[in-house]
Each structure stands twice: as structure tokens, then as C-alpha cells.
Amino acid sequence: MTKKTGLKPPIAKKMPHELEMHGDVRIDNYFWMKDREHPEVKDYLNAENAYCDSQMAHTKSFQDNLFEEMKARIKEDDTSVPYKYNGYWYITKFEKGKNYPIYTRKKESLDNPEELLFNCNDMAKGHSYFKLAGISISPDNSKVSYGIDTNGRRNYTIHFKDIKTGEVAEDQVPNTTGSSSWGNDNETLFYTKKDEVTLRAYQVYKHKLGQKEDELIFQENDEAFGTTVYKSKSRKYIIIACYSTLTNEYHILNADQPDGKFEVFQPRIRGLEYSISHYKDYFYILTNKDKATNFKLMKCLKNQRAIDQWEEVIGHRADTLIENIDIFKDYLVVSERRHGLNEIRIKRWDDTQDYYLPFDNETYTAYTGTNVEFDTELLRYGYNSLTTPASVIAFNMRTQTKKILKEQDVLGGKFNKDNYASERIWATADDGTKIPMSLVYRKGIKKDGTNPLLQYAYGSYGSTVDPYFSTIRLSLLDRGFIYVICHARGGEYLGRKWYEDGKLLKKKNTFSDFIACSIHLIKERYTSSKHLYAMGGSAGGLLMGAIINQAPELYNGIVAAVPFVDVVTTMLDDSIPLTTGEYDEWGNPNDVLYYNYMKSYSPYDNVEAKDYPNMLVTAGFNDSQVQYWEPAKWVAKLRDMKSDSNQLYLKTNMDAGHGGASGRFDSLKEDAEEFAFLLNLEGILR
Template identity: 85%
Template sequence: MTNPPLAKKIPHQLEKHDDIRIDNYFWMKDRTHPEVIDYLNAENNYCDAKMAHTKSFQKDLFEEMKARIKEDDSSVPYKYNGYWYITKFEKGKDYPIYTRKKDTLDNPEELLFDCNEMAEGESYFKLAGISISPDNKKVSYGIDTTGRRNYTIYIKNIKSGKLENDKVANTTGSSSWANDNQTLFYTKKDEITLRAYQIYKHKLGENKDELIFQEGDETFGVTVYKSKSRKYIIIACYSTLTNEYHILNADEPNGKFEVFQPRVRGLEYSISHYDEHFYILTNKDKATNFKLMKCKEEHRDIKDWDDVITHRKDVLIENIDIFKDYLVVSERSNGLNEIRIKRWDGTQDYYLPFDNETYTAYTNTNIEFDTEILRYGYNALTTPASIIEFNMRTKTKTILKEQQVLGGKFKKENYISERIWAIADDGTKIPMSIVYRKDVKKDGNNPLLQYAYGSYGSTVDPYFSTIRLSLLDRGFIYVIAHVRGGEYLGRQWYKDGKLLNKKNTFTDFVTCSIHLIKERYTSSKHLYAMGGSAGGLLMGAIVNKAPELYNGIIAAVPFVDVVTTMLDDSIPLTTGEYDEWGNPNDILYYNYMKSYSPYDNVEAKDYPNMLITTGLHDSQVQYWEPAKWVAKLRDMKTDSNQLYLKTNMDAGHGGASGRFESLKEDAEEFAFLFDLEGISS
């Protein structure tokens, strides 16, 4: 019999606000220490040994998932500055190939990047931030080979394929060209915290770059981009609750950036430029769900902002797309996506029609400005994704691409999706999106996987997944719980699940679980829960709060050591998170965090079966959080249930980088669930 690894204990005293916590596994923070690596490898070996009987099934699942995906696939081409840009995949290859064609799609293809060649010899590879110079002759881009989202920027001559000598390390990967085709603006990261905090100006061929802007507030990050109108280079300073923008005419790269509107704590805004005006999406004047305002280019003071679309209590404005003749507004009403189209001259104002009970719709790549064509995407839990081209003047649409589900077994009519609501203890109705095969009977015997995220105002919309079919076709019900902390029901829904309201996220999830059991979708013997990152925190909280409800838990890259992490401002992203979780240097937030932090609240009791995953190079949630959590659970739990820690030693927060490599991780997670249900094929 294989015994689980038992991590050694080295008591480490942590003191704050006269409160002492003893952390026996604090020593795991040193990723260079051989004993840390040995422990992670021991956990990997234990997981592999205990799940060895599922290895053949995992391979079958991997091939099954892969077989549904069109390997020789390509994106819908989009046009920018005279060229059509295409991303494609070739059979048997893991990474994308980027190409373009001049003027028409009938012209010869020009290769930009073959990431398969570029990734050779790398255990992890990610290309990001592709930026074409205005004269179409050069391209800047970022490469990450560790998974820590720390990119080196390169510049390539497209025609010759040769790299310029210019190379910049430790960046976000993205960059923006001034209109002179010689000047590039990019964002540098702090080497320790990985906070994006500096904007530099790079001149082609010059060795020394000029620091343009440095963000001094550690709770803010920065980025730089070009307006869709191509007139402005824009520096965005952002935190959870506050924004500030700086603008520069893209024709004058040696000019000085001007502040658009100085930061005011709690004032959120974003800017778009069009026809001598800036359009401002903002929460000004207590517009919780945001409103749209505008001002003249030369009169940007906040007193000169005028309403374009006023605030509505029941409609969240999420985004806008500006065209020469049209304004497109992405809204959310009662949890559902809506796309509103308005002509600037006031002759048209209407919504695209969607008739599903639960679905996802979003504007797609719309880079061209002078066009009456809108591209948007649509899918639902039972409906594969489509990219649709819509003529905003004639209201006619063309489906450019429908996601193919290969293998011949998928039929949309074999599945049912619905939206149901559970009622929390405080009377709040919590929505859930559900999908299952239509032959499923609600008799309490169905295996059910309940998923949620619930932080940062990030909404998990009901989306289609070919991978999920492997669950549904084996009798699983799949549920997305739209808990507070996301923005499914508007901005207030987010506020009600953060800071000193964070526990609502956890209790909402448990409320949904109880409702699903009560309505006989499943039972506690067959109920499973899954979440990643901040959703992994949710998993840690619910197993401390209501472990008896779940037979199994998958926690991916879980943020579980909340208090210690939020007190350590050397850890990447910590200072920028104070407005999300609170600053534990304040005793009020310290005590509240400590009351729910999964690591601090592990107890001597029975826990569900658990699979916990992480990446050694994770820059978002450091590997030691799940590692310490597992070690403490092993020491304290009173059950004989499975507890596995799986660390990807080559990747970061997003897992494996190859197109199909990530499917192997999905197959392992599904095999864990199927094994608990006695499903072996």
C-alpha cells in the first residue's frame, strides 16, 4: 500500500495585531530548496501511484476530448489596416500559426509566426501582445517560456523575417507603436512582485530606453495601448476601485503625456476616442452599474462630461464598441448578455434578438472603424460557438463560423439547459445555469459537478464546452453557480461578495448545493464541486464550512492562505488586491480574513475526497499555498478519503501551454471524478 507523503513540521510564528499564528509549513516558500522540490515530487508520485489504475482511462478520455476538436482549424479572418489576419492550427501540432493576406483573402499568405517552431525545446511557451507597426512592415510581440507571465519583447521585420537587435525583458508582453513606425511604448514589471508599474519608450536601434511613467502607488498597475481611432497612445493606471488615464497624440511620440482625469478614489472610468470626442464609461455620480458620458478632446475636465446613456439600476453597461456611424453597447440585464446598437445620428436604436433561457453573447474582434459590419459571438450550454457578422444598417446576419464538434455523436437536441434559483438565508435569489442529457431523471442519484468563481466581478457565463461532453455523456449534470462576487446580476452583485461581504460568495455556493440536493438533481453522495484560483479559495471555504455536502472537490491553483499572502507585499499582485479582499494590516480586515481563510481554518474532522492542482511557476497563486494546505489537511483530517496534490513542475497559473497538453490535465481531473463514481470507461 502506498503511503501519503508526510511533510515535516517546522513551527514558524506569525504575529500581527497581538495575534499569533503558528505555521508549521512556512518553510515550503523557498522554491529553490531541494526539500521543497522533493516534497512536491513525492506528492506527484503519490498521486500517480494512487491513480495508476485510471491511467488507461485517462488516455482514452484524452483521445476522446481531442477527437471532438478540429485539429486543422483556423480563425475567422479580421481586417486591420489593409491586411486580413488569420490564426490557424495544423493537425498534430500544439501551437498556433499566425498569418496575414494583403487586401483580399485571395492573395498569397504571409507568415508572421509559427509558434510550433518557436516552441521547440521549451517545456512551456506562450506568445502574446502581437502589435503591427502602422506601415505594416514590423511586428512587436512578447514571449514567455516559464508560465510566470513575464514576457520578453522582440521586434521582427515581417518581410525578411529577421529579428531586430532590440529586445526587452521583464515586460507584460504587449506594446504599442507610435505613428512614426520607429517608436514603441511598453510596460515593465517589477522583478520581485511582477507588478506592471513602468511605461518605457523605445526607439528602434537605440540601446537606452526612456522611462516615460512610473506608478508610485503599489495598489495600482499600468498598461499602455493605442486608441481604436489610432490618434492616441494611452497609458491606463488601474486598481480595483480607481482609474486614471494619460494620453499622447500618436503623431508626436516625443511629446508629453497629459492626464485625462486625475484619479479620485472610487472613481472608475475608461475612455474611447471618436470624432473629436472622448466617450467615457464610468461610475461617476454613484452610477453603480455605470453610465456612458462624453467630452470634447480639449475639454476633459470632469465637470465637462455629459451623459450619453444614463445610469440604470437594473442594467449593467459592460463595454462599448465605437464605429464611424454606430455605437455598440454591451449590457447585462437579469444576468443575460444584451447587445445594443445605436446610430450616432439617432435614426436607429435597437437590441440584437436572443431567445435562449441562458446563453453567452459578446462582441468579437471589431478593429475596423469605418464599417457597418459588427462581429459578435454566440453560444450556450447546449449550443456550440458561432462567430456572426451582422450588418447594422440592414439588420442581416451571416454566420461566418460554427464550432465543429467532431466524432458524429453530438446532437444538440440530446441536451437540456435551464436556469434555476436558490434562496440564500438573507432572502437573496442565487441563479444557476444547468446542463444535462435529456434522459437524466431527477431522482437524487445523478453525479453533479457544481462550478463557480465568484471574485473580482468576473462573471462565468453559460458557455459551450466540447470537453464537458465527456461528463454529460456519462450521466453527470453540470452547474454554474452565479454566486455573489461576480457581476452576473450587476455591479452590486460584485460588491455584495467582496471585502467584508466575502463570505456571501461561500454561503451562496453552499445554498446552491443544498437546493440541488433538495430538488433531487443529486445527493451528497454524488455531489462534486470545482473552482480555480479565487474559485479555489471558494473550494477551501466550503469544505471547511460544509464538507458533508460533497463527495469530491477539485481545487485548481487555489488561493487558500489568505491572511499570510495578503500580509506579504513582496508576493506578486498582493498590494493590488487590497480593494478586493481588504488590507489585513487593518485589524478589522485581518480578523475577517482569518475567519474564512481555508488554511487557517483546517480542523480535525472529515473532509471530502480532494484533488488539488498547482504550478511551480505560478505568478498568481504561489505553489506553496496549495502545498501547505495539503500538508496541513493530511496532518489533521480524520477521514480516509483521497487527498492528492498534483504540481505541474513546468507551468504557471494557466497550466500546460500546448493546445492539447491541457487536455491531459482535464482528463486526469475527470478520471478523479469518474473513479469516485465507479465509472471506468
């Protein structure tokens, strides 16, 4: 093992800044880091990067080996399962050694010549970050619109291209979400613009090819809402969706009449959530109307859309969350979640068939895939588990037979799924609630408290982390790690109430759930506090910050990726992206009740002079979701106040945003660095 260098950790200067609210004064010594133009900001971030690199220099060759090991499991010259849309088969593929995808299509038959749509490897040249999104083909198949982001702030410029000639039009639309939808005239596009400061998507414009001036057709003035525009699967409607955490509203326009006027579907009512899908003379509505906490399915005639005209199709069930629907010519497919497990229900419109796909595992993930064709008997769905690589499956809904279209290749010659085991276990939270965990490990481990264990969770926004397969994770499992997904409250693993019980004034349940799971894992001797590690990103990074303030003695190491840790200050700053739209998630601290509650758990506000675990914290300088200064300030404060000599590193990607590096191999290098940090703490460097 190479000896660490004597480079001292950076000490950020203190410039006390007074923050007063509700008569309460907080002193923020590192508030100055918020100014990205301040000459010392980049100096500090670069100094932290240099310190991290120097202290982990002895792991560099190991990181390289981990990277090559992870890369070797990936099929580099991979091709997606083609899907058919409007007469063309669409294909995404990767070439050996290339970082970015290539998009192509074939007309009618897969035996026909391939047309190139985009080679992102060529388009990415000269950019340290590159992301293409929002590919939208015109109804006559001749043109394509698409968005490009080259700094990682998820702020896209929309371009237009003639597919046959490859010519890119002079028309460009900056500052958008990247997606756009074509009217059926093949000349009109609808797209969503973002506020230049907050990046809130709030305006829908209409663009005519070749015309310089675009027409504003909708503006969302409520700062708690965002908006987007898309086309119905039936291709009959252009739909504007307005959304907040608790409320939805939709506006519809006949796609054959792009110059017509949008009509409101059902005016917003606070607390009423709904989504719409068009089928023949009806709209189908997934909604929480009438206190349907886990949602129910309703329908209405397309010209009788008022809420009192909605009729029930599938009622509310206390034990089953309806997550999504897919509509086909003869079938309705309902994606549900019961007792934490994914279920897919298939029902003929004429009621001659109604059944569930069979799954017989407790740690699997199943989901409907790319189903853009309307008139088909084939449902495409995906399946994987903690021990089983992903498969894409075509299921004939009439004959109930299936065909595996693709199984994920795990290259390298060492993987055998029979070498691994998975299980679901339950911990008991402080209030008596049972908290589920999904575990995977290499067979042969002993429950003697010596196993290194990585516990992961997200736990916010109702986002559920299902037990999924990961080739990257094998690098930990094969070195003796147990991997655990903690399904804490704040997600929707056990239904909508599971989410409601982990937000706003119940947010602390997320943190205590995670800690309860840690205590259970130690008690059952899966691991011990000397070998227990935790990881989370973004809102999951907030979770990491909270648990180390509350129970630092439980963990030997923490990886906090782009962590949302300065909760009070961020939620009081309505110029920051996401803030106003998230009052219904975290609360509005302009209200003293929420201010005090947030302050009581905000990781940055609760750093104390005590021992903390070893920590690796990551950030993205161009991050639009969690601004770089949150992790930077947090690390500076921890470094100043903590009483231990444990490792504390901040690694900032100066060229990327919330999702890290954009290239598929560049992102693996970030994974390898995080794994090397954890494995090094276990004395494993090979």
C-alpha cells in the same frame, strides 16, 4: 479495475514558524515551503506527484481514453475567422497534431498569397512551456513586436521582427507584460515593465528601434495600482491606463507625436472608475461617476476633459450593467447585462436607429468579438450556449441582417445538441437573496437524487462566468453528470452590486451562496451528497477551501485548481505578486478589522480535525498569481489533520504557471486527469 499501489502519502515535515499580527499569533508548520530554493521543497512536490500518479494509476488507461475522446472532438486543422486591420487580413490557424498556433496575414484580399508571421510550433521547440502574446503591427505594416514567456510566470520578453525579411532584431526588452504599442512614426514603441519581485506592471518606457537605452516616461508609484499602455481604436492616441480595483486614471498622447508629453485625462479620484474611447472630436467615457453603480456613458470634447465637462449619453439604470462599448464610424455598440443575461445594443450616432439584438434563451453567452475596423457597417459578435456550440457572426448594423462566418465543429460524430437540455434555476441564500444557477445535462435524467453533479463557480473580482458551450464537458454529460454554474455573489452576473456584495467584508456571501445552491440541488433531487462534486480555480479555489471547511458533508469530491487558500499570510506579504493591488478586493489585513475577517474564512487557517471530501488539488510551480506553496501547504495541513480516509492528491505542474500547460493538447491531459478523478469516485472508468 487495477488495484491501487501501497505507496504511502507523503508526510511533510513540520517546522513551526510564528506569525504575529495585531497581538494574534498563528503557527505555520509549513512556512518553509515558501523557499523555492529549499532542497526539500521540490522533493516534497515530486513526492506528492508520485503519490498522486500511483494512486490514480488504475485510471491511467481511462485518462488516455478521455484525452483521445476530447481531442477527437476538436478540429485539429482549424482556422480562425479572418479579420481585417489596416489593409491586411489576419488569420490564426492550427495544424493537425500541432500544439501551438500559426499566425499569418494576407494583403487586401483573402485570395492573395499568405505571409507567415509566426509559427509557434517552431518557436516552442526546446521549451516545456511557451506563450506568445501582444502581437502588434507597425502602422506601415512592415514590422511586428511581440512578447514571449517560456516559464509560465507571465513575465514576457518583447522582440521585434521585420515581417518581409523575417529577421528578428537584436533589440530585446525583458521583464514586461508582453504588449506594446507603436507610435505613428513606425520607429517608436511604448511598453510596460514589471517589478522584478512583485511582477506589478508599474513603468511605461519608450523604445526607439536600434537604440540601446529606453526612456522611462511614466512610473506608477502607488503600489495598489498597475499600469498598461495601448493605442486607441481610432489610432490617434497612445493611452496609459492606471488601474486599481476601485479607481482609474488615464494619460493620453497624440500618436503622431511619439516624442511629445503625455497629458492626464482626468486625475484619479478614489472610487471613480472610468474608461475612455476616442471618436472624432470626443472621448466617450464609461464611468460610475455620481454613484452610477451599474455605470453610465458620458462624453467630453477631446480638449475639455475635466470631470465637470463630461456630458451624459446613456444614463445609469438600476437593472442594467453597462459592461463595454464598441465605437464605429456610424454606430455605437453597447454591451449590457440585464437580469443576468447578455444584451447587445446598436445605436446610430444620428439617432435614426437604436435597437437590441434578439436573444431568446436563459442560458446563453453573447459578446462582441474582434472589431478593429472603424469604418464598417459590420459588427462581429459571438454566440453560444450550454447546449449550442460557438458561432462567429457578422451582423450588418444598417440592414439588420446576419451571416454566420463560422460554427464550432464538434467532431467525432456523436454530438447532437438536441440530446441536451439547459435551464436556469434559483436557490435562496441565508439572507433571502435569490441565487441563480445555469444547468446543462443530457436529456432523460430523472430527479431521483442519484445523478452525479459537478457544481462550478468563481465568484470574485466581478468576473462573471457566463453559461458557455464546452466540448470537453461532453465527456461528463455523456456519462450522466449534470453540470451547474453557480452565479454566486462576487461576480457581476446580476450587476455591479452583485460584485460589491461578494467582496471585502461581504466575502462570505460567496461561500454561503455556493452552499445554498448545493443544498437546493440536493433538496430538488438533482443529486445527493453522495454524488455532488464541486470545482473551482484560483479565487474559485479559495471558494472550494471555504465550503469544505463549512459544509464538508455536502460533497463527495472536490477539484481545487491553483487555489488561493492562504489568504491572511499572502495578503500580509507585499513582496508577492498581486498582493498590494488587491487590498480593495479582499481588504488589507494590516487593519485589524480585515485581518480578523479574513482569518475567519481563510481555508488554510481554518483546517480542522474532521472528515473532508475526496480532493484533487493542482498547482503550478512557476505560478505568479497563486504561488505554488499555497496549495502545497494546504494539502500538507489537511493530510496531517483530517480524520477520514478519503483521497487527497496534490498534482503540481513543475514546468508551468497559473494557467497550466501551454499546448492545446497538453492542457487536455490535465482536464482528462481531473475528469478521471471525478468519474472514478462514481465508479465510472469507461
